[in-house]
Amino acid sequence: VTVPAVVRPAEAADAPLVRGLLQELGYEARGFDASFARVVGAAPTRVWVAEGDGRVVGVMSLSFTERLALGGTMISIDELVVTASARGRRVGAELVEKAKEVARELGAARVELHTRRSRESYARDFYVKNGFVEVDSALLRWEP
Numbered sequence: 001v002t003v004p005a006v007v008r009p010a011e012a013a014d015a016p017l018v019r020g021l022l023q024e025l026g027y028e029a030r031g032f033d034a035s036f037a038r039v040v041g042a043a044p045t046r047v048w049v050a051e052g053d054g055r056v057v058g059v060m061s062l063s064f065t066e067r068l069a070l071g072g073t074m075i076s077i078d079e080l081v082v083t084a085s086a087r088g089r090r091v092g093a094e095l096v097e098k099a100k101e102v103a104r105e106l107g108a109a110r111v112e113l114h115t116r117r118s119r120e121s122y123a124r125d126f127y128v129k130n131g132f133v134e135v136d137s138a139l140l141r142w143e144p
């Protein structure tokens with residue numbers, strides 16, 4: 001990416017590109033198409049893509065939850081990925097900046113995310129460098 005990336009809401013036509021990016025993150029969900037169709041075009045915008053050199057090089061998906069304990073909305077960054085050839089050029093930072101901008105506009109109480117400690121981005125302190133603070137938290141899961 002030689003030009004600064006532009007972050008814009010994802011559109012229906014971005015589905016195959018977004019699917020490819022999620023594969024780079026290690027996800028290959030059978031229900032992807034239906035899931036994407038449910039959230040694309042939703043307000044507030046749930047899926048954002050970064051475009052650089054006329055192609056989509058990154059995606060970030062958000063979800064919004066009303067948290068009683070916070071007395072407001074919590075925004076979660078559910079997926080974030082920049083294609084390997086475009087990494088290290090602040091595209092990821094731009095996407096995270098968009099999440100913060102959405103939070104400010106909405107008056108949200110918090111932006112949160114889960115990541116794996118084994119990911120390279122965690123080792124490189126990507127989130128800390130972008131203003132996030134690691135908290136003491138346990139993640140538990142149930143899957144049918």
Ligand SMILES: CC(C)(COP(=O)(O)OP(=O)(O)OC[C@H]1O[C@@H](n2cnc3c(N)ncnc32)[C@H](O)[C@@H]1OP(=O)(O)O)[C@@H](O)C(=O)NCCC(=O)NCCS
Pocket residue numbers: 025079080081082083086087088089090091092093094114115116119120121122124126129
């Ligand atoms: C994490 C990720 C989204 C960051 O996106 P990005 O566009 O590379 O991020 P940035 O360019 O804003 O910042 C990356 C940092 O790594 C450095 N970097 C340099 N070359 C790099 C490269 N080839 N690959 C990755 N990072 C590189 C950047 O300089 C920057 O560090 P700095 O702020 O100390 O200079 C992206 O690397 C990615 O998709 N990784 C794989 C998936 C992943 O881990 N996702 C997050 C977990 S859910």
